[in-house]
Amino acid sequence: MSRVGILGGGQLARMMALAGAPLGARFRILDSAADACAGEVAPLTRADFTDLEALGRFAEGVDVVTFDFENVPAESAHWLSKRLPVFPSPHALAVSQDRLAEKNTFVELGIGTPLFAAVSSRAELDAAADAVGLPAVLKTRRLGYDGKGQARLHSRDDLDGAWQALGPGELILESFVPFDAEVSVIAVRSREGQFRAWPLTRNWHADGILSLSLAPWSLGALDAQALAAARRVAERLDYVGTFALELFVCQGRLLANEMAPRVHNSGHWSIEGAVCSQFENHVRAVLGLPLGDTGMRCHSAAMLNWVGQMPDRASALRASDVHWHDYGKEARPLRKLGHATVCAASDAEMIERLCGLGQRLDRAAQCAPLIEALRARLNSPS
Amino acid sequence: MSRVGILGGGQLARMMALAGAPLGARFRILDSAADACAGEVAPLTRADFTDLEALGRFAEGVDVVTFDFENVPAESAHWLSKRLPVFPSPHALAVSQDRLAEKNTFVELGIGTPLFAAVSSRAELDAAADAVGLPAVLKTRRLGYDGKGQARLHSRDDLDGAWQALGPGELILESFVPFDAEVSVIAVRSREGQFRAWPLTRNWHADGILSLSLAPWSLGALDAQALAAARRVAERLDYVGTFALELFVCQGRLLANEMAPRVHNSGHWSIEGAVCSQFENHVRAVLGLPLGDTGMRCHSAAMLNWVGQMPDRASALRASDVHWHDYGKEARPLRKLGHATVCAASDAEMIERLCGLGQRLDRAAQCAPLIEALRARLNSPS
Numbered sequence: 001m002s003r004v005g006i007l008g009g010g011q012l013a014r015m016m017a018l019a020g021a022p023l024g025a026r027f028r029i030l031d032s033a034a035d036a037c038a039g040e041v042a043p044l045t046r047a048d049f050t051d052l053e054a055l056g057r058f059a060e061g062v063d064v065v066t067f068d069f070e071n072v073p074a075e076s077a078h079w080l081s082k083r084l085p086v087f088p089s090p091h092a093l094a095v096s097q098d099r100l101a102e103k104n105t106f107v108e109l110g111i112g113t114p115l116f117a118a119v120s121s122r123a124e125l126d127a128a129a130d131a132v133g134l135p136a137v138l139k140t141r142r143l144g145y146d147g148k149g150q151a152r153l154h155s156r157d158d159l160d161g162a163w164q165a166l167g168p169g170e171l172i173l174e175s176f177v178p179f180d181a182e183v184s185v186i187a188v189r190s191r192e193g194q195f196r197a198w199p200l201t202r203n204w205h206a207d208g209i210l211s212l213s214l215a216p217w218s219l220g221a222l223d224a225q226a227l228a229a230a231r232r233v234a235e236r237l238d239y240v241g242t243f244a245l246e247l248f249v250c251q252g253r254l255l256a257n258e259m260a261p262r263v264h265n266s267g268h269w270s271i272e273g274a275v276c277s278q279f280e281n282h283v284r285a286v287l288g289l290p291l292g293d294t295g296m297r298c299h300s301a302a303m304l305n306w307v308g309q310m311p312d313r314a315s316a317l318r319a320s321d322v323h324w325h326d327y328g329k330e331a332r333p334l335r336k337l338g339h340a341t342v343c344a345a346s347d348a349e350m351i352e353r354l355c356g357l358g359q360r361l362d363r364a365a366q367c368a369p370l371i372e373a374l375r376a377r378l379n380s381p382s
Numbered sequence: 383m384s385r386v387g388i389l390g391g392g393q394l395a396r397m398m399a400l401a402g403a404p405l406g407a408r409f410r411i412l413d414s415a416a417d418a419c420a421g422e423v424a425p426l427t428r429a430d431f432t433d434l435e436a437l438g439r440f441a442e443g444v445d446v447v448t449f450d451f452e453n454v455p456a457e458s459a460h461w462l463s464k465r466l467p468v469f470p471s472p473h474a475l476a477v478s479q480d481r482l483a484e485k486n487t488f489v490e491l492g493i494g495t496p497l498f499a500a501v502s503s504r505a506e507l508d509a510a511a512d513a514v515g516l517p518a519v520l521k522t523r524r525l526g527y528d529g530k531g532q533a534r535l536h537s538r539d540d541l542d543g544a545w546q547a548l549g550p551g552e553l554i555l556e557s558f559v560p561f562d563a564e565v566s567v568i569a570v571r572s573r574e575g576q577f578r579a580w581p582l583t584r585n586w587h588a589d590g591i592l593s594l595s596l597a598p599w600s601l602g603a604l605d606a607q608a609l610a611a612a613r614r615v616a617e618r619l620d621y622v623g624t625f626a627l628e629l630f631v632c633q634g635r636l637l638a639n640e641m642a643p644r645v646h647n648s649g650h651w652s653i654e655g656a657v658c659s660q661f662e663n664h665v666r667a668v669l670g671l672p673l674g675d676t677g678m679r680c681h682s683a684a685m686l687n688w689v690g691q692m693p694d695r696a697s698a699l700r701a702s703d704v705h706w707h708d709y710g711k712e713a714r715p716l717r718k719l720g721h722a723t724v725c726a727a728s729d730a731e732m733i734e735r736l737c738g739l740g741q742r743l744d745r746a747a748q749c750a751p752l753i754e755a756l757r758a759r760l761n762s763p764s
Contacts, residue, residue, distance in 0.1 A: 018400055021423055024695065024708030024720070041403055041423050275703055275725075290700045297679065313406065318672045321657055326406030338406070343657075 002026055002287060005062035007076075008069030009036025009044055011327040011336065012263050012279075015271070016068065017042045019279035025287060030058050037328045038068065049076050059083050066241060066286045070097060070261050071143050087191070087240040087286040088261050095237060096261040099141045099172045106256045109232045113256050114248070115175035122163050128173040129159060135176035138162045140169065150208070152176065177255055179248035183217060185230040186267035188242045188281040191288045195234060196281070197227050198274055198294045203246075203266050204369045206307075209334065212370045213266045213303040215273060216296060222254055233259055242267070242282035265305065265336070270294075272323045272341045273301025298343040300350055302370055304363065306338040311361035316340055319357050347378045384408055384669060387444035389458075390451030391418025391426055393709035393718065394645050397653070398450065399424040401661035407669060412440050419710045420450070431458050441465050448623060448668045452479060452643050453525050469573070469622040469668040470643050477619060478643040481523045481554045488638045491618060493611045495638050496630070497557035504545050510555035511541060517558035520544045522551065532590070534558065559637055561630035565599060567612040568649035570624045570663040573670045577616060578663070579609050580656055580676045585628075585648050586751045588689075591716065594752045595648045595685040597655060598678060604636055615641055624649065624664035647687065647718070652676075654705045654723045655683025680725040682732055684752060686745065688720040693743035698722055701739050729760045 002025045006013040009031030017027040018041055027042035036044055047054030049072050059065065064085045067077075070093060077090035095101045106113045117128035119138065129136065134156070140149035151162035153173075182205065187197035199216030200223055219226065230245040244264030246257040267278035276284075276292025284291055298321075309331055316322055319342075326338040342357060344350035351374050358367035384407045388395040391413030399409040400423055409424035418426055429436030431454050441447065447468045449459075452475060459472035477483045488495045499510035501520065511518065516538070522531035533544035535555075564587070569579035581598030582605055601608065612627045626646030628639040649660035658666075658674025666673055680703075691713055698704055701724075708720040724739060726732035733756050740749035 014403070017423070018403055021396070021400055021710075022705070022707045023699075024692075024706070024710060026422055026710065040408055041399070284699065289696055292699065293702055310406075314671055317405075317666065317674065320675055323404070324406070325404045328403075328406060328408065 003028065003062040003064075004283065004286065005030065005058055005065040006038065006042075007031075007049060007065065007067050007072045009033065009038035010068050011037055011325075011329070011338075013038035013068035014041055014327060015268070015279045015325075016066075016263065016283060019271070019277055020283035023280070023283060023287070023289070025283055028058065028062050030055070035330070040328050049073055052076070052079060055080060056083070064286050066282070067093070067262055085286075088243070089238060089240070092237040092239050093261055096243075096259045097142055099139055099174075099258065100170070102259055103172070103174075103256075105233065105236060106229075109229070109236060111229045111232065111256045112253060114177045117173050119167075119171040119173050120169070122159075122167065125159055125163055125167075125171075125173065129153065129156070132173050132175045137174050137176055138166055139172050139174065140166055141172050142170070148208075177248045177250050179250045179255075181217075181219075181249040182257075183219065183226065183247050183249060184213075184264065184266040185226050185245045185247070186242065186264055186270065186278050187227070187230045187234060187245070188278070188285055188291055188294070189234040189239050190285050190291050191240050193235070194291050195231050196291050196294045197230055198267060198270055198278065199296060200226055201266050201269070202373065206366070207334070209305070209307055209336070210265045211305050211307070211366060213269055214370055214373070215269050215301050219249060219254075222249070222252075226254055229254070229256060241285045242278045265339075266303070268325070268339050269301040269303040269341050271325075272343055273298055299345045300343070300347065302342045302344075302350060302354060304340045304342070304357075304366065305336060306340070307336055308333050310337050311363060315360045316357065319353065319360065321353070322357060347374050350374055351378070385410065385444040385446075386665065386668060387412065387440055387447040388420065388424075389413075389431060389447065389449050389454045391415065391420035392450050393419055393707075393711070393720075395420035395450035396423055396709060397650070397661045397707075398448075398645065398665060401653070401659055402665035405662070405665055405669070405671070407665055410440065410444050412437070417712070422710050431455055434458070434461060437462060438465070446668050448664070449475070449644055467668075470625070471620060471622070474619040474621050475643055478625075478641045479524055481521055481556075481640065482552070484641055485554070485556075485638075487615065487618060488611075491611070491614045493614065493638045494635060496559045499555050501549075501553040501555050502551070504549065507541055507545055507549075507553075507555065511535065511538070514555050514557045519556050519558055520548055521554050521556065522548055523554050524552070530590075559630045559632050561632045561637075563599075563601075563631040564639070565601065565608065565629050565631060566595075566646065566648040567608050567627045567629070568624065568646055568652065568660050569609070569612045569616060569627070570660070570667055570673055570676070571616040571621050572667045572673050573622050575617070576673050577613050578673050578676045579612055580649060580652055580660065581678060582608055583648050583651070584755065588748070589716070591687070591689055591718070592647045593687050593689070593748060595651055596752055596755070597651050597683050601631060601636075604631070604634075608636055611636070611638060623667045624660045647721075648685070650707070650721050651683040651685040651723050653707075654725055655679055681727045682725070682729065684724045684726075684732060684736060686722045686724070686739075686748065687718060688722070689718055690715050692719050693745060697742045698739065701735065701742065703735070704739060729756050732756055733760070 009029040074094040115132045201215040202217035204212040244260040248255045270277040323341040358364035391411040456476040583597040584599035586594040626642040630637045652659040705723040740746035
């Protein structure tokens with residue numbers, strides 16, 4: 001059994017299909033957009049995720065279904081799961097689609113989180129602000145991504161505006177965490193419960209969208225804690241496939257921000273940087289195959305996201321060990337269009353390569369936080 | 383310009399499309415077979431290579447044309463080249479399609495070859511046998527591959543049978559070389575004349591079909607000679623793209639066997655074993671992009687061809703650093719269906735991995751020559 005249906009046809013589906021084809025997997029994509037970029041590398045069925053008739057026909061042509069998009073309606077996933085294997089399960093999807101259920105799961109598992117409170121009315125927002133404190137971030141419980149569906153609250157004066165922007169509806173207020181670093185655990189779990197994690201990845205965002213990732217990024221003694229948290233979440237949800245657990249590092253503690261039930265932007269470096277990428281291992285997991293090695297293939301790997309506009313390809317390809325990923329999408333402001341992965345044999349070499357690439361592509365400002373962190377790591381005593 | 387048309391839709395086109403998609407290239411495949419395996423990863427147009435009307439429509443949808451198959455009729459390539467860029471050029475294709483023109487080119491460039499003579503009649507076969515000596519191999523000048531279109535001549539008694547099998551037509555008689563090793567130079571040349579070669583690869587055949595490859599395989603002082611020969615051939619043909627030069631190592635000398643004007647089976651290890659694979663660099667070359675680094679990404683890489691039948695996938699994927707490539711083709715005797723690449727950090731580790739994998743997949747006999755060569759290398763003084 002090797003025919004994999006993917007709901008959602010964006011870059012994640014595209015990279016899944018590219019990574020899975022060598023395994024002998026055949027992909028079929030379902031998306032409502034005619035220009036869904038995964039459609040360039042696998043046959044595309046155009047339909048809405050709620051169109052059960054189309055879903056039924058789609059399901060007949062595949063052996064297993066997975067997702068490039070976590071906001072597929074839970075009912076559609078559930079409906080499909082009565083007809084064929086669906087990984088991750090509709091239950092796992094449902095929990096991670098809802099920021100409140102997700103945070104409650106973290107709490108139940110003993111995983112630290114920022115303070116949070118459910119908000120479903122203007123009055124509850126006041127109570128939540130008392131409980132959580134300010135500054136805080138008001139978020140929709142569902143359907144938020146890349147900073148969308150969020151409002152930052154600095155003072156009591158911001159409550160009305162935030163409620164008007166996001167309410168009424170099911171919201172969550174989360175304490176704003178003055179974090180020292182954002183990291184993610186990218187991990188994968190097989191149908192048989194085998195669990196593997198890639199080395200910890202440090203991330204930098206810009207305008208609420210991931211801008212840079214670097215792996216490995218060790219937090220010393222906290223590494224084991226981060227991995228254990230990811231494993232507990234995966235086991236609780238009986239999760240199958242690749243997922244990301246985003247964590248804040250705050251005064252020496254880890255606080256879970258959210259879990260993404262899919263391959264994740266902060267794991268893109270694994271295509272060239274790891275022995276087996278997050279995409280290949282996701283496909284292996286959903287097909288019931290043994291998982292591949294999540295170890296590094298080089299000393300370190302950095303991922304630079306291209307958002308809104310692609311830099312010049314030929315300039316990038318002139319650099320050493322730079323791997324280009326153009327998703328084939330039309331340019332639009334704030335849209336993720338591609339990324340580049342830079343591999344290096346040492347931190348010093350990585351700094352040199354990123355400085356060169358940043359300058360060459362006119363992305364020096366984007367690269368700066370990563371270069372600064374590498375310089376600090378290079379100069380730190382340990 | 384990023385729309386690449388490929389004539390021929392086999393595994394080479396498939397791996398080209400998988401490697402080129404991240405560069406932002408969009409592929410279109412032309413093949414007469416409805417089940418051409420590249421059609422799983424890029425849109426497929428069904429047509430014969432001689433159907434100029436279909437070729438014309440195909441050409442309208444792409445920016446550049448290349449090949450997965452060197453035996454595309456030279457006239458079709460020539461016809462296309464009047465309409466859009468075609469790489470490698472029809473001239474380069476034509477020379478390497480003809481074993482005699484190819485061997486004459488080697489001779490003109492001062493590259494050693496086995497003795498050879500043109501044969502176009504039964505009488506010329508006698509004369510050729512006198513000139514070349516026996517044992518020898520009689521081959522069709524065109525359209526031979528994987529040992530097809532060949533007959534081994536051990537004594538004068540074999541001449542009649544060989545002529546009946548292959549004649550009449552344009553043939554070539556080549557001296558049979560008792561070689562110590564077969565190696566190939568996989569190299570790439572850009573539109574601007576930039577030339578890069580991957581480390582020398584040693585190859586083992588079974589039943590005339592490539593069975594195993596190992597890179598790097600240094601021949602000491604001969605390495606530079608092998609690379610220089612490949613460069614001279616590429617420059618003489620004004621070649622653009624990836625190609626392979628197959629060489630025999632015979633009593634400390636290199637003898638050129640043939641040149642394949644395309645990505646080559648003996649370069650498949652470069653997908654995981656090199657910083658930039660033969661497939662990505664071929665796409666870069668035909669698109670006029672800078673070439674990528676052809677250096678090793680690991681100590682060594684071995685390629686095991688799966689011919690006629692695929693071994694068990696799950697068993698293979700349980701092994702460390704084994705990379706699976708199933709071309710998605712229907713099993714048939716002597717058909718290339720897939721391959722696996724094994725990477726290792728030392729010869730000792732490679733031996734261990736190949737022994738384990740060979741046993742696990744019931745392919746110990748296939749792996750044996752490579753393991754034996756590695757053991758000899760490990761025990762050799764240098």
